[in-house]
Amino acid sequence: MENSPFPKCLSCDKGDLVPLSDFGSQGATIRYKAWVCTNPGCGYNLKIRNGEIYLNEPILSGELRARSH
Numbered sequence: 001m002e003n004s005p006f007p008k009c010l011s012c013d014k015g016d017l018v019p020l021s022d023f024g025s026q027g028a029t030i031r032y033k034a035w036v037c038t039n040p041g042c043g044y045n046l047k048i049r050n051g052e053i054y055l056n057e058p059i060l061s062g063e064l065r066a067r068s069h
Helices: 062-068
Strands: 017-023 029-037 045-049 052-055
Touching: none
Parallel strands: none
Antiparallel strands: 017 029, 029 045, 045 052
């Protein structure tokens, strides 16, 4: 059995929840802004934006965003 430093996703019980970081509007690092399941078929995610928690927002490909700019 593989040991992961991250918690198991309770939504699918197959993937792990991994933290994602981002940058704020002033360029400061925002650590653990989101937690996302590593199982592509699951899609569970939890995001913090402006102090509010959002669950299971659509996950968009960064590739699509790059083409639209």
